[in-house]
Amino acid sequence: MKEMNSIQNNISDLLKLARKFNCFYLSGICQGTCKPFFVAGNQVGLIRPDVMKHIQRFPEVFNITGTYVELNPAFRDYKERTSKVADMLMKLRKEDEIIALKGWRDECFEVSLPFSSESLLEMDRSAFCLFGIRNYGVSVTGYLYHPTKGLCIWLQQRSFTKQTWPGSWDCFVSGGLAVGYGILETCIKEAAEEASVEGDLINKLLPAGCVSFYFESERGLFPNTEYVYDLELPLDFVPKNADGEVETFELLTAEECIQRALSPHFKTTSAPVLLDFLIRKGYINPENESNYRNLVELLHVPLQSIYSWPFTISNTFNGDNHGSCVDSN
Amino acid sequence: MKEMNSIQNNISDLLKLARKFNCFYLSGICQGTCKPFFVAGNQVGLIRPDVMKHIQRFPEVFNITGTYVELNPAFRDYKERTSKVADMLMKLRKEDEIIALKGWRDECFEVSLPFSSESLLEMDRSAFCLFGIRNYGVSVTGYLYHPTKGLCIWLQQRSFTKQTWPGSWDCFVSGGLAVGYGILETCIKEAAEEASVEGDLINKLLPAGCVSFYFESERGLFPNTEYVYDLELPLDFVPKNADGEVETFELLTAEECIQRALSPHFKTTSAPVLLDFLIRKGYINPENESNYRNLVELLHVPLQSIYSWPFTISNTFNGDNHGSCVDSN
Numbered sequence: 001m002k003e004m005n006s007i008q009n010n011i012s013d014l015l016k017l018a019r020k021f022n023c024f025y026l027s028g029i030c031q032g033t034c035k036p037f038f039v040a041g042n043q044v045g046l047i048r049p050d051v052m053k054h055i056q057r058f059p060e061v062f063n064i065t066g067t068y069v070e071l072n073p074a075f076r077d078y079k080e081r082t083s084k085v086a087d088m089l090m091k092l093r094k095e096d097e098i099i100a101l102k103g104w105r106d107e108c109f110e111v112s113l114p115f116s117s118e119s120l121l122e123m124d125r126s127a128f129c130l131f132g133i134r135n136y137g138v139s140v141t142g143y144l145y146h147p148t149k150g151l152c153i154w155l156q157q158r159s160f161t162k163q164t165w166p167g168s169w170d171c172f173v174s175g176g177l178a179v180g181y182g183i184l185e186t187c188i189k190e191a192a193e194e195a196s197v198e199g200d201l202i203n204k205l206l207p208a209g210c211v212s213f214y215f216e217s218e219r220g221l222f223p224n225t226e227y228v229y230d231l232e233l234p235l236d237f238v239p240k241n242a243d244g245e246v247e248t249f250e251l252l253t254a255e256e257c258i259q260r261a262l263s264p265h266f267k268t269t270s271a272p273v274l275l276d277f278l279i280r281k282g283y284i285n286p287e288n289e290s291n292y293r294n295l296v297e298l299l300h301v302p303l304q305s306i307y308s309w310p311f312t313i314s315n316t317f318n319g320d321n322h323g324s325c326v327d328s329n
Numbered sequence: 330m331k332e333m334n335s336i337q338n339n340i341s342d343l344l345k346l347a348r349k350f351n352c353f354y355l356s357g358i359c360q361g362t363c364k365p366f367f368v369a370g371n372q373v374g375l376i377r378p379d380v381m382k383h384i385q386r387f388p389e390v391f392n393i394t395g396t397y398v399e400l401n402p403a404f405r406d407y408k409e410r411t412s413k414v415a416d417m418l419m420k421l422r423k424e425d426e427i428i429a430l431k432g433w434r435d436e437c438f439e440v441s442l443p444f445s446s447e448s449l450l451e452m453d454r455s456a457f458c459l460f461g462i463r464n465y466g467v468s469v470t471g472y473l474y475h476p477t478k479g480l481c482i483w484l485q486q487r488s489f490t491k492q493t494w495p496g497s498w499d500c501f502v503s504g505g506l507a508v509g510y511g512i513l514e515t516c517i518k519e520a521a522e523e524a525s526v527e528g529d530l531i532n533k534l535l536p537a538g539c540v541s542f543y544f545e546s547e548r549g550l551f552p553n554t555e556y557v558y559d560l561e562l563p564l565d566f567v568p569k570n571a572d573g574e575v576e577t578f579e580l581l582t583a584e585e586c587i588q589r590a591l592s593p594h595f596k597t598t599s600a601p602v603l604l605d606f607l608i609r610k611g612y613i614n615p616e617n618e619s620n621y622r623n624l625v626e627l628l629h630v631p632l633q634s635i636y637s638w639p640f641t642i643s644n645t646f647n648g649d650n651h652g653s654c655v656d657s658n
Contacts, residue, residue, distance in 0.1 A: 115623065280609055285536035287513055293465075294444065
């Protein structure tokens with residue numbers, strides 16, 4: 001295989017990258033400095049000390065104990081939880097001290113549970129990372145088999161005016177699952193807005209799984225799941241941005257994509273989608289990547305069980321239950 | 330989508346199946362009835378009480394404490410560990426009391442570590458499940474797009490004379506990674522032996538990732554990782570078995586495959602490969618399977634970290650570290 005050697009040189013780099021976008025899963029969690037966050041008796045997140053000092057000022061919104069934080073159980077339903085949390089976030093936003101809230105999006109995500117269609121509340125997507133709430137999105141890999149260059153992938157450079165990762169290189173098309181939008185529906189909407197993919201072309205969109213990882217940055221905690229879709233594009237297709245959120249697009253070979261993903265100019269939380277694609281297409285394979293099976297596992301960490309406590313918050317809290325041994329009944 | 334309704338009816342069935350082949354990951358582990366098994370200071374497995382009562386009779390081979398079992402640290406190297414364990418297994422096999430050893434294979438697997446190329450010892454594959462040692466194999470999905478039936482997959486029925494799962498329905502081609510064989514090499518060998526796939530056809534074999542799960546049966550513990558390969562076959566190809574290990578082959582539609590996998594006649598530990606294939610090909614997708622993201626995670630459970638203790642066996646042993654928070658340095 002032509003590209004084998006160049007990947008060989010990146011073996012440890014690819015695993016390092018997978019550990020980077022899982023830095024919280026692999027080490028942050030066990031430091032035990034975050035407090036579990038419960039809503040209506042279910043753990044939906046984790047709260048870091050830097051966020052605790054802000055929410056402590058809202059005892060009417062949060063019930064804070066020595067071991068956990070609970071959204072005021074007096075809030076009766078989705079509507080009331082949503083409005084109380086929105087009011088609190090608005091106050092914090094006005095103070096302009098929290099980095100994450102500087103990136104306010106005016107787009108709400110739902111706080112849901114892994115094994116239920118019921119949602120507990122909604123809040124602006126920029127606030128999810130303050131509470132370590134699971135975040136869902138879609139990512140489309142636009143690719144083609146070039147007659148001379150082989151597998152090639154379209155990457156986008158994010159607009160320099162974006163609230164998050166401005167100017168960073170990213171997947172062809174991606175977007176968060178906002179309240180009221182379906183998964184495929186979000187894909188089609190984003191593909192049209194970000195890259196002008198429409199008509200017959202969009203019908204070639206193929207669902208191919210999802211990636212789950214748990215990243216942490218200065219802004220907060222990111223337990224993210226991305227639904228991944230593949231779109232094989234014609235050789236003559238050139239993406240055109242329609243919503244001003246993209247600086248430019250570039251067609252790269254698979255090897256160039258890996259180098260780009262390993263550079264500081266790539267959005268860390270989009271690397272899992274690229275690696276998953278290159279593994280599914282056989283470009284990264286057991287023969288050229290000795291950490292292959294570990295890499296594949298780190299693209300699908302068990303977020304469904306990371307917030308499952310084997311007891312209710314009224315029980316004794318032993319502070320160490322991650323990974324397996326949950327939802328077993 | 331034509332097949333959508335029929336899959337809709339199986340939503341809970343597909344998640345039930347994923348929980349079935351992960352029964353030990355989801356519930357067995359936390360019962361805490363198994364003892365960690367260490368070799369040369371590394372945990373490589375877990376030992377159930379039913380196996381403990383047999384190995385307790387070999388104090389010269391196993392150092393057994395209240396909290397763990399250790400292969401005699403006086404054994405100096407791969408060769409010595411291998412021969413001492415082989416002698417012990419031979420004695421147990423003669424007594425003919427252990428079900429797993431009735432399926433003796435005369436084929437050795439290596440006991441290795443997740444982040445090292447070094448192997449600690451080798452033993453007959455039939456004994457791996459007694460110690461809960463990680464097991465690696467390859468699986469090839471032979472498929473085609475039928476002009477009228479759409480996506481179709483070749484399944485094999487295992488020979489009624491096989492030591493494990495005799496007569497059960499299984500993937501097109503699969504095999505364990507035996508000592509001395511590479512991953513792709515094993516694929517090519519098994520495809521030729523089991524289905525007479527040779528020549529130009531075998532060059533179309535595409536690596537597409539791997540599945541990891543942790544199953545338990547009467548025979549023992551199965552923390553398995555399967556490297557998955559796809560092989561698109563011509564419409565007129567008919568597999569012919571060459572090694573007597575296959576009863577018959579059958580070409581099924583994707584929907585028929587799901588029904589077969591849900592039946593008691595399908596090898597439970599091969600279902601992950603089929604589900605992963607149908608997800609990667611978009612047949613099972615977010616629009617027709619509401620447990621989609623949970624299903625995908627249960628096809629890639631974190632076996633790389635399940636045996637990683639944050640301390641050496643000389644330290645205090647607190648008995649509960651699974652899932653995340655490992656190999657973080």
